[in-house]
Amino acid sequence: MVWEELAPRLLHPTKLAFIQALLEAGEPLPLAELAEVAKIAKDHAEQHCKRMRTAGVLEVVKVASRAEGEGEEPFYFFPSPAEPVTATPTTPEDR
DSSP: OOOHHHHHHSSSSHHHHHHHHHHHSSEEHHHHHHHHHHHHHHHHHHHHHHHHTTTSOOOEEEEOGGGOOOOEEEEEOOOOOOOOOOOOOOOOGOO
């Protein structure tokens, strides 16, 4: 099976919509735009983003001020890949 067939079976439709939107944009998107893409309320989108952050799928990459003192809006994107761990030789044979 391919990704297009498996992903919808494994992921919640909202989370899948967020991932697809971020992949297509290729850059961080604000919470409001993610909510719009998934056609859900911003507070519902925020809960999905929090769960995806906890799972290590998304991270907040910046926070911008909203218009007219409405607070701040997080922008989400995929986390940077972790640096690979390289083994340090411990014996002369490993060097």
